[in-house]
Amino acid sequence: MTWTSRHHLSVPTVLVLLLGALFGLADAHPAVAATSTSITVDGASPGRTFDGIGAISGGGGNTRLLRDYPAAQQSQILDYLFKPGYGADLQILKVEVGGDTNSTDGAEASIEHTRGTIDCNAGYEWWLMEQAQARNPAIKFAGLSWGAPGWIGNGSFYSQDMIDYLVSWLGCAKQHGLSISYLGGWNERDYNATWYENLKSALTGNGYTSTKLVAGDNFGWSVATAMRSDSKLNAAVDVVGSHYPCGYLSAMTTCSSSADAIATGKTLWASENGSEDAETGAPAVARAINRGYIDGRMTAYVNWPVVASLYQNLEFSSDGLITANQPWSGAYTVGRTTWSIAQTTQFTSPGWKYLDTATGYLGGSRGNGSYVSYAAPDRGSWSTVLETMDATASQTVSLSVAGGLPGGTLHVWSTDLSSPGTATPRMVRGADLTATNGTYQLTLAPGRVYTVTTTTGQGAGSATSPQRSRLALPYADSFAGYGAGQEATYFSTMNGAFEAASCGGGRSGSCLRQMAQTTPIRWTGESSTQPYTLMGDLSWSDYTVSSDVLLENSGSAAEILGRVTTQTKNNGGLNAYHLRLSDTGAWSLLKSDGSWTWTTLAGGTVSAPGKGTWHNLALTFQGTSITARIDGTTVGTVTDGSYGGGQIGLGTAGYYPVQYSNLSITPGTAVDLSGTYKLVNARSGMLLDAFGGATADGTPIIQWSANGGANQQWTLARNSAGYYTITGLASGKVLDVPNATTSPGTQLKLWTANGDANQQWLVAPAANGTYTIEARSNGYKAEVVGASTSQGAAVDQWPTNGGGNQQWQLVKVG
Template sequence: MNNILSLRSRRIRPMAVLTVLLLALALLSGRIPTPAYAVTNTAVTVDGTSSGRTFDGIGAISGGGGNTRLLYDYPATQRNQILDYLFKPGYGADLQILKVEVGGDTNSTDGAEASIEHTKGTIDCNAGYEWWLMEQAKARNPNIKLSALSWGAPGWIGNGTFYSQDMIDYLMSWLGCAKQHGLTIDYIGGWNERNYDATWYENLKSALVSNGYASTQLVGGDLANWNIATSMKNDTSLYNAVDIAGAHYPCVFPAMKSCSSTSDAQTLGKPIWASESGSENAENGAAPVARGLNRGYIDGKMTAYINWPIVASTYQNLIFHDQGLITANQPWSGNYSVGRTTWSIAQTTQFTSPGWKYLDTASGYLGGDRNNGSYVSYAAPDKSAWSSVFETMDAAASQTVTMSVAGGLPGGTLHVWSTDLSAPGTANPHMVRNADLTAGGGTYTLTLAPGHIYTVTTTTGQGAGTATSPQRTQLALPYSDSFAGYSTGQEAKYLSSMNGAFQAASCGGGRSGECLRQMAPVQPIRWVTTPSTQPYTLMGDLGWSNYTVSSDVLMEQSGSAAEILGRAGTQARGNDGLNAYHLRLSDTGAWSLLKSNTSWTWTTLASGTVTAPGTNTWHKLALSFQDSTITAKIDGTTVGTVTDASYGGGQVGLGTMGYYPVQYSNLSITPGTVPDLSGTYKIVSVNSGKALDAVGRGTADGTLIDQWTYNGGTNQQWTLARNSAGYYTITGVGSGKALDIPYFSTWTGTQLQLFTSNGGANQQWVIAPSDNGSYTIETRANGYMLDVAKNSTADGAAIDEWPTNGATNQQWTLVKLS
C-alpha cells in the first residue's frame, strides 16, 4: 500500500527531487497513468429534453463502527467548524444524505453504538450521538435527507434472531424516538451486508405504513451485489415493499475507475443506489471518489452515492481510523484536517439538489475513452438551472470541451469552479472560482487540465470554508473523571465503546450521583464474529507509556467480573483482538493480570485471590506501568508485580468479562516517570534492521530520507532533542537539518526529507514506547507514523508518513551513540 518512489541521486536539486517525487506519487496512486492516452476534444450539448433518471443525492454514513464518536467531545468551536464543513450549504461537502447506524450495543467495525433499548420495553430516546448529529445536519441544511440502517441489534430481539417481529418493533420504536427529536427519517434499511429476508422486508413495509411512516422509503439489499434487484423482479410482494435497491461498493475498489450494476437492476423501474461506497483515506480517496460519483451513473445508472464513513473520528489504534471526509481524532486539542475527499464531493453537491434530473445525452466519457475522464450533467426539474461535472483523474494531457445549451435550459454566462487533485500535497487549490464562460458562436469552450474536477454551472452561492484547525497536542496527564456530572444515558468524555454500552446511570452501593455502567445485559446480535466478545471501552493517548490507571468498580450480580485496561494499542480488524494488559477482579475475589493480543490470545501474567468483594460494594483497581514493570493493586494493596515488555505504551480502558452490569467511578490516570530520550542515535527499523538514512549523504534542504544498511556515516546519525511540550526534533548529525514532512503534506506515502529547522509541527515528533522495547515516531503535523514504504527490507526503500497500523515497519529501535 505504501506507494512511493525512492530516489538516491545527489545530482538532482532538492526542489527537482520533490517535483519528481510528487509526480511519481501521482503516477503510482492511479491519478496520472503511465501510458500516454490519446486525448480527443469533446463536444457536449446540455439538452433539457434529454432522457435521464432522477438524482437522489450524495451522502455519507455515520456508523458502521463508531466513526463519529470522538466528534461529539470536540470543543464547541472546532466541532461547529467540522459540522459546517460537512453539512453547511456552499461551504464544504454540503452532504445531501446522512445515513446513520441504528445502535445495537455491538462492535460494527471500529466500535459499538448504544441501543435505545438494551432491555425489552425500556426505551431511552437520548441514547447515543446519532440524534445529535442528525439534528446538527438538519439545522445547517433543512433539506438534507436522513437514512438509517442496522449493523447489529440488542440480544433480546427475537431471542437472538434479527429477522423477527421484535426487530420490526424495535425499528418502529427507533423511528418514534426520531420523531421525539423532531426528525423525519426518509429512508430505512434492513441488516447491513447480511442476506436479506423477503418476508421480513414485506412485514417491515406494512409496519411502516400502519405506524404512520408511509413516507419512509425502504432500501433493500445493502450487499456487495445486486441480488435484491433480481429477487424484486421475480417477487411482486417484495417489489412492492422495497422502494430502492442498494448495493455496496459497486465501483471497483480502490480506484473506482469502473462501476457496474446488473441488467435486472437497471431495468427494475425503481431507483438503484451505491448505498455504501468509499472506504478511502480522507486525502488519497479524493480521486477515486471523484471518479465514482460520475461513473456510478454513467456505468451503472445509480442515482445516489453514500460514502463510508462520514468522518475519521475514532482513535488511531482502530483499523479504519484514517477514512472519511474529515480526520478528527484529537478532541482534547480540537485538531482536525479537512480531507480532499470533501472537495471531490463538493464539486457535485454544491451545484445540484436531490430531485434534479440526470441528462443522459450530456453524460459520458471524454473523447469516448474513460482514461480521459468523465462528465455528468444535471438539470433542475423546472429547467431553471443546470450543472455539468467533469473529472480528468487519469488524463495524460490537457483537453478541450466545447459546450452548447439546448432544450429550454438557460445559457448566458456560465460559472466554472475547479479542484486540483493532480498531485499530492496540501497546497493544491480546491473549490476555486475560475473565469466565467461566455458563448462564442453559440458554444462555450473550456480547457480541462489533468487530475482536476471542474463544474460548469448556471447556479450561484458556492464557496469553500476558511476555518482552520489548532495544532495537535498530547492529552496531558494527570487526567481524571468521576463520571458524576453526566446526564443519565450519556457516554463519558473521550471513552469509546468497542463492545457493549457504557453509559451514565445512577450509582449503586450507597454512592450518590452518576456512575458509568455497562448497560447491555445479554450478548447482542453481532455484525462481526470474534473469539472474544467481552464489553470494553477505551480512551486516551496512544503515546502514554508510564502511568497508573485506576478506577472504582462495583459488580451488581453474582458470577461477574470487572476489569481495567492499560497500554491498550493496536486493535485488529473487526474487533478480532487487542494488544493490552488487563487487571480483572471477580465477585468471588479471584483476580488476574492478563495480556491479550490482536488474535485474542490471552496470557496470564499473575493471579490470586483476595477477600470476595461480592456484589453492590465498591472496590478500587489500579494498574501501574513503569518501563517493563507492571504493578497490580486492589483496594490499595499490591497483589502482583510482573516484568513484561510486550507493550510499551497505549490507552486505558474499562471492561467486563461478559454482558452484565458493572459500574465504574473515579477513573484516574496519573503520570509515571517518562525518560528524556535526548541524545544522538542510530534509528533502526524493526522490520528491516536498516538505519534511517539521508539519501546520498545529502545535507541540503529537500534531501530525501530512506533506509540503508548502517555504515557509521553521519547521514545515519540523528540527534533527538525534546522541547518543553514533550515533542522531539530529529536532526541529522551530518547535515544539521531537521527530519521534515514536505509542505505539511497529509498525503499518505509522502517521503520525508531534510529541511532547515523551523519549529513547525511537521518537524516535531512524538516518540513513544511500542512493542518489545521498540518505539513509534509520530508526526505532530497530522498523527501519521514514520514508516518504511511497502514494508520493504531493501536498501534505498523510502521513509514516508503513513497512518498508524501497528506493523513492524512503523516500529524503531533507538541505539544510543552519545
Template structure:
C-alpha cells in the same frame, strides 16, 4: 542539342531537396499533439433519471464518536464543513446507524433499548449529529440502517418481528427528536429475508410512516434478482441499494449494476461506497460519484464514513470526509475527499435530473475521465461535473447548450487532486460567457471540474488549532454531564457504557455497562466482551484506577496501554488487569488476534457483589502492578507494549458499574546523589530494576521492593 540531361539533373536535385526536408521533419511529442476534444451536448429537453443525492454514513462503528466531545468552536466548524450548504462537503443525505450495542467496525453504537421495554430515546450521539445536520441544512435527507441489534431480540434472530418492533421504536425516537427518516434499510451486508421486508413495509404504513421508503438489501445486486421473481417482494422495496458496486477499495474505475436491477424500474443506489483515506481516496471517490451513474444508472452515493472522528489506533482511522481525532486540542483536518464531493453537492440538489446526452467518457475513453450533467428543477440551471483522474495530457471539451437551459455565464470550479496543497482544492477558477450557447474548456489531468450556471458556492475558511497531547493527570468522576450519554472521550468497542445513577448505596452518577445479554453481532471477532477506552495513545507510564461495583458475579477489568486494534475488532494489543468478585485476579496480555497470555495471577479476599472496590493498574516501564483496595496484590514484567490508552471493561455481558476513573502519570525517576554512601538498605523482594546514574564510578539502579511500596537506589558492582 538535347535538353534531357539538364531536365534529369533538375529533377534529381528536386528529389534530393524533398528527401532532405522529409528527413528533418520532427515527429511531434505527446505534449505537442493536438489535445483530445469532446463535444458535450447539454440538452434541457432530454432528461434522464432523477438524482437522489450524495451523502455519507455515520455509523458502521463509532466513526463519529469523538466529534461530540470537541470544544464548541471547533465542533461547529467541523459540522459546517460537513453539512452547511456552500461551505464544505455540503452533504445532501446522511445515513445513521440504528445502534445495537455491538461492534460494527471501529466501535459499538448504543441501542435505545438495551433490555426489552426499557426505551431511552436519548441514548447515543446519532440523534445529536442528525439534529446538527438538520440545523445547518433543513433539506438534508436522513436514512437509517442496522448493523446489529440488542441481544433480547428474536432469540438471536435478526429476521424477526422483535427487530421490526425495535425499529419502529427507534423511528418513534427519531420523531421525538423532530427528525424525519426518509429511507430505512434492513441488516447491513447480511443478505435479506423477503417476508421480513414485506412486514417492515406494512409496519411503516401502520405506524404512519407512509413516506418512508424501504431500501434493500444494502449488500449486492442479488436482491434485484429476487425482486424480479417475486412481485410482492418487489412492491415492498422502494430502492435497491448495493454496497461497493465499484469494488471494495481500489481505483473505482468501473461501477456497474446489473441488467436485471436496471429493468426493475426502481432507483438504484451505491448505498455504501468509499472506505477510503480522507486524502488519498479522493481520486477514487471522484471517479465513483460520476461512474456510478454512467456505468450502473445509480442515482445516489453514500460515502463510508462521514468523518474519521475516532482514535488513531483503530483500523479505519483516516477514512471519511475529514479527520477529527483530538477532541482535547480541537485539532482537525479537512480532507481532499470533502472537496471532490463538494464538486457535486454544492452544485446540485436531490430531485434534479441527469441529462444523458451530456454524460459519458471524455473522447469515448474512460482513461480520459468522465462527465455527468444534471438539470435543475427550475428547468434552466445546470451543472456538469468532469473528472480527469486518469488522463495523461490536456484535453478540451466543447459545450453546446439547448432545450431551454440558460445560455448565460457559467462558473468554473476546479480541484487539483494531484496536489497536496489545500489551496489548490475547490477553487473558483474562471467565468465563461457562452457564444450562442457554445463554449470550450481546457481540462488538465488529475482534476475535478464543475461547470455551472448556479451561484452560492464557497470554501470554508475556518482553521483548527495545532495538535497537542492530552496531559496527565486525568480524572472523571462522571458527575459532569457529557455531550452524549457516553462519558467524555470514552469510545465503546463492544457493549454500551452509559452514565446512570450510582448503585451500591453510592450517590451521584456512575458509568454502567448496559447490555445485559450478548447482542446480535455484525463482526465476528473471537472475543466480543464489552470494553471502552479513552485518552492519548502516546501515554506510556501511568496508573489507571477506578472504583468498581459488581452488580452480579463476574469479572471487571482495567485496560492499560491499549495500542493497535485489528480490523473489525479482531484483536487488540493491550494489557488487562482482571478482577473477579471471588477475589481472583490476573494480569493478561492480548494481541491483534485476541490471543491472551496470563502474565501473573492470584487470589485475594473475596470481594462479593453489591459493594464498591477500588482497582488500580500501574504500568511503569516494563513493570505491571495490580492493586485492590489500596493493597498491591502482584506484579510482573513484560516489554510487549510501551504506550497506549487506558480503558474499562467487563469479561462478559454483565451490568457492572465504575466510578472515579483516574489516570495519574508514572513516578519520575529520582536523581541519585553524585557522591556519598548508599543511605538506605533494601529489604523485601525486589521485583524490577532500572538503569540509573553512576555514583563513585559504580552504576546505580532503582529497585521496587517490598511489593512496590518502597523505591531505593542501590550500587551494582564496583
C-alpha cells in the same frame, strides 16, 4: 485492511522516484494527442432523478470523538460537512441504528439495551442528525442496522422483534424532530424477503408511509434479481442499494449495476462506497460519483464513513471526509474528499434530473475522464461536473445549451487533485465562460474536478485547525456529572454500552455503567466479544490508572485496561493489559494480543467483593514493570515489555452490569530521550538514512544498511510540549513532512529547521523497547514503505497500523 492493501508503490518504483527527486529525471509519459469533446446540455434529455450525495456515520464509532470536540472546532467541522456553500454540503446522512456491538471501529448505542426499556437519548447519532438538519433543513436521513441487542428474536435478527425495534427507533427520531426518509435491513448480510415485506407493512401501519425501504445493502445486486420474480418483495422495496459497486478499495474506474437491477425500474444506489483515506481517496470518489450513474444508473453515492473521528489505533482511522481524532486539542484536517464531493453537492439538489445526452466519457474514453449533467426540475438551473482523474494531457470541452435551459454567463469551479503529496487544496472559482456563436469553450487540465454551472452561492470554507497536542496527565473523571444515557468524555465503546446511570452501593450521583446484558446479534466475527471502552492518548507510557468498580451480579467480573495499543480490524484482537476482579475475589493480570490470545501474567484471590459494594482497581506501568493493586494493596508485580505505552480502558468479562466511578490517571516518571541515536527499523533492521549522504533541503529519507555514516545518526531534542525535533548529524537539517501534507504515503525529507508542527515528532514507547515516531502535524507514523526489507526503501508517513515497520529502536551514539 492492512498496509499491504493500501501501499501501491513497489520498491523499484520508490527508487526511481527517489532518483527523479534528486536528479530531476523527466516523467517519461508518452505524447498524448489533444482530445476535444462537444457536449450539448439539453433540458429535454431523458434521465433519472438525482437522489443526492451522502455519507455514513456508523459501522461503527467513526464519529464518536467529534461529540467531545471543543465547541468552536466542532462547529467548524460540522459546517464543513453539512453547511450549504461551505464544504461537502452533504445531501444524505445515513446513520447506524445502534446495536451495542462492534460494527467496525466501535459499538453504536442501542435505544433499548433490555426489552421494553427505551431511551431515545442514547448515543450520539441523534445529536449528529440534529446538527446536520440545523445547517441544512433539506438534508435526507437514512437508517441501517449493523447488529442488534441480543434480546431481539432470541438472537435472530430477521424477527418481528427487530421490526418492532426499528419502528421504535423511528419513533425516537420523531421525538428529536427528525424524519427518516430511508430505512434498510441488515448491513451486508443476506436478505430475507418475507421480513422486508413485513417491515414495509409495519412502516405503513405505523404511519411511516413516506419512509422508503432500501434493500439489500449488500455486495452485488442479488436482491434485484429476486425482485424480478417476487412481486411482493418488488412491491416492498423502494430503493435497491448495493455496496462498493465500483470495487472495494479500488480506483473506482468502473461502477456497474446489473441488467436485472435496471430492469426493475427501481431507484438504484451505491448505498455504501468509499472506505478511502480522506486525502488520497479523493480521486476515486470523484470517479465514482460520476461513473456510478454513467455505468450503472445509480442515482445516489453514499460514502463510508462521514468523518474519521476515532482513535488512531483503530482500523480505517483516516477514512472519510475529515480527520478529527484529537478532541482535547481541537485539531482536525479537511481532506481532499470533502472538495471532491463538493464539486457535485454545491451545484445540485436532490430532485434534479440527470441529463443522459449530456453525460458520458470525455472523448469517448474512460482514460480521459467523465462528465455528468444535471438540471433543476423547472429547467431554471443546470450544472455539469467533469473529472479528469486519469487524463495525462490537457483537453478541451465545447458546451452548448438546448431544451429550455438558461445560457448567459456560466460559472466554473474546480479542485486540483493531481498532487496528493502537496498541501490540501480547496475548491476554487475560475474565470466565467461566455458563449461565442452559442458555444462555450473550457480547457480541462489532468487530475481535476470541474463544475460548469448557472448556479451561484458556492464557496470553500476558510476555518482552520489549531495545532495538535498531547492529552496531559494527570487526568480524572468522577463520572458524577453526566446525564442518564451519556457516554463519558473521550471514551469510545468497542463492545457493549457504557453510559451514565445512577450509582449503586450507596454512592450518590451518576456512575458509568455497562448497560448491555445479553450478547448482541453481532456484525463482526471476533473471537472475544466482552464489553470494553477506551480513552486517552496513545503516547501515554508510564502511568497509574485506577477506578472504583461495583459488581451487580453473581458470576461477574470488572476490568481496567492499560497500555492499550492497536485494535485489529473489526475488533479481531487488542494489544493491552487487563486487571480483572470477579465477585468471588479471584483476580488476574492478563495480556491480550491482536488475535485475542490471552496470557495470564499473574493471578490470585482476595476477599470476595460480592455484589453491591465499591472496590478500587489500579494498574501502574513504569518501564517494563507492571504492578496490580486492589483496594490499595499490591497483589502482583510482573515484568513484561510487550506493550510500551497506550490508552486506558474499562471493561467487563461478559454481558452484565458493572459500575465505574472515580477514574484517575496519574503520570509516572517521565523519560527524556534527548540525545544522538541511530534509528533502527524493527522489521528490517536497517537504519534511518538521508539518501546518499546528501545535506540539501528536500533530501529523501530512506532505510539503508548500517555504514557508520553521520547521515545515519540523528539528534533528538525535546521541547516544552513533549515533542522532539530529529536533526541529522551530517546535515544539520531536520526530519520533515514535506509541505505539512496530510497525504499518507508521502516520503519524509530533510529540511532546514523552522519550528513548525511538521518538523515536530512524538517519540513514544511501542513494543519490546522500540518506539513510534509520530508527526505532530497530522498524527501519522514514520514507517518503511510497504514493510519493505530492501535497502533504499522509502521512509514515509502512514496511519497507525501497529506494524514493525512503524517501530524504531533508538541506539545511543557515544
